[in-house]
Amino acid sequence: MFCLRGCSRLVCSSSLMATKPHRLHQIVAGATLQGASKKPRTLMVDSAMQDGFSKYAEYLNELNDKRERIVKASRDVTINSKKVIFQVHRISRGNKEEVLANAENDLANVTKQYMSKLVKELQGTDFWKLRRAYTFGVQEYVEAATLCNFCKTGTLLNLSEINASLLPLSDPSIEPLQINVLDYILGIADLTGELMRLAIGRISDGEVEYAKKICSFVRDIYRELTLLVPIMEDNADMKKKMETMLQSVVKIENACYSVHVRGSEYIPLLGTNDPDFSLFGAADFEP
Template sequence: MLLTRLASSTVRRLFIMASKPNPHLLHQGAALQIPPKKARTMSRTSESSSSSSSSFKEAFGNYADYLNNLNEKRERVVKASRDITMNSKKVIFQVHRISKYNRDEVLDKAEKDLAAVTKQYMLKLVKELQGTDFWKLRRAYSPGVQEYVEAATFCKFCRTGTLLHLDEINATLLPLSEPSVEPLQINVLDYLLGLADLTGELMRLAIGRISDGELEYAKKICQFVRDIYRELTLIVPYIDDGSDMKIKIDTMLQSVVKIENGI
C-alpha cells in the first residue's frame, strides 16, 4: 500500500515538472525560430510579365510592318520594271526600222519614245526607290533597268556611232529625284549587263545593213561589238555576281561571229 502511494506521488510530481514551461528552452526555441517567407505578390509578377509581353509584341509588330511595307514596295517595283522593259523594247523595235533613207526620222521618233519612258516609267521607279536602300530590291528592278540601258545605248550608237556612258545615263535620272533625298542611280553591273544585251541588237542591225548593201556601216558595227566584247571579257573575272554576265559573254561571242560571217 505504501509502495503504491509512493509510486503515485512520484508520477504526479514528474507530470507537474513536465507540464511547467522551461524559460531556458523557450529562449532557445525563439532563437532558432525561422521567420516565415514572404509570399510573392501577384501584382508584381503580373506587372513584370505584362511589361515583357508588351515589349515583345511591339518589337515583332514593328518587324511585321517593315516586312509588309517592303513586300508591297517590291510588288510596285516589279510592276514598274515590267513597264520599263516593255516600253524600252518598243524603242528598240523603232530603231530597227532605220535605213539610209529614213535615219533621222526613225531616230527622232525613237529618242522621243525613250524620253517618254524616262519621264513616265523610270520616274515611277525613282519615286519608289529614292532615299532608300534600293540595293535590297535590285533583283526586282534590274531587268527593267538593263532593258532601259540597252535602248538608250542603242539610240546613242545609231545617232553618233559612240557609246553612251553610265554617268550620262545617270545624269538624265537626277532631275527625277527630289533634291533632299539620295537619288536612284543605275549601278555598274546593270549598266554592263545592258551593254551585253546591246551587242545582240547591234548584230541584228548589222545583218540588216548587210542585206541592204550598207557593208561599211556593218563593218563599223562589227568593230564596235568586238570592242565591247573584248572589254567585258577582261572585267568579268572581277565581278562578284558574274553568273549572268558569263552567260551573256557566250552570247556576245556568237553575235560577233555572225556579223563577221555576214561581212
C-alpha cells in the same frame, strides 16, 4: 504434391491477373490528375519586345507592297523599252534621221512615265535590297538608251551619263536612284545582240561600211568585257551573256567577211535608176 503446386500456381497467376488492371487504372488516374494539376507554359514578352515585333511586321508588309509596285513598274519599263528598240530597227537609208527622232522621243517618254515610277519608289531607300525586282527593267532601259545613242553618235553611252539623265526625276533632298555597274554591264551585253541584228539589216540594205563599223564596235566591247568579267564578284549572269555576245561577234564578222570576199558577186536590185547598169557587167546588147 503436384496437384497442390499446380493449384498454387494457378491461384498466384489468377491473383496477378486480377490486380494488374487495377494497378494500371491507378497509374493512369494518377497521371491524369498530375497532368491536370500542371499549368500551361506561356512566353512572357514585355511591351518593348511586342512593339519591336509589331514594327518589324509592318516593315515587312510595306516592303512586300513596295516590291510588288516596283515589279510592275519594271515590267512597264521593259515593255516600252523594247518598243524603242523595235523602232530603231526600222532604220533604212532614206529614213534614218526620222526614225532616230521618233525613237528618241519614245525613249524620253519611257524615262518620264515609267522610269520616274522606279525612281519614286527607290529614292532615299536601300534600293540594292530590291535589285532583283527591277534589274531586268533597268537592263532593258540601258539597252534602248545605248542603242539610240550609238545610232546617232557612233559612241557608247556611259553609266554616268545615264545616271545624270535620271537625276531630274529625283527629289534633290533625297538620295537619288543610281543604276549600278552590274546592271549597266548586263544591258551592254544585251546591246551587242541588237547591234548584230542592226548590222545584218544594214548589209542587206547595202550599207556595208556601216556594218563594218558596228562589227568593230561590238568587237571592242567584247574584248573589254573579257578582261572585266573574270574579276567580277556576281558574274553568273554575265558568263551566260558572254557566250551569246561571242556568237553575235562571230555572226557580224562572218557577214562582213562574206560581203568583202564575195563583193564582186553582189548584184544590185533590178529596179536601179542607173542608166549604165548592166545585169551581166557589159553594155546592153542591141540587135
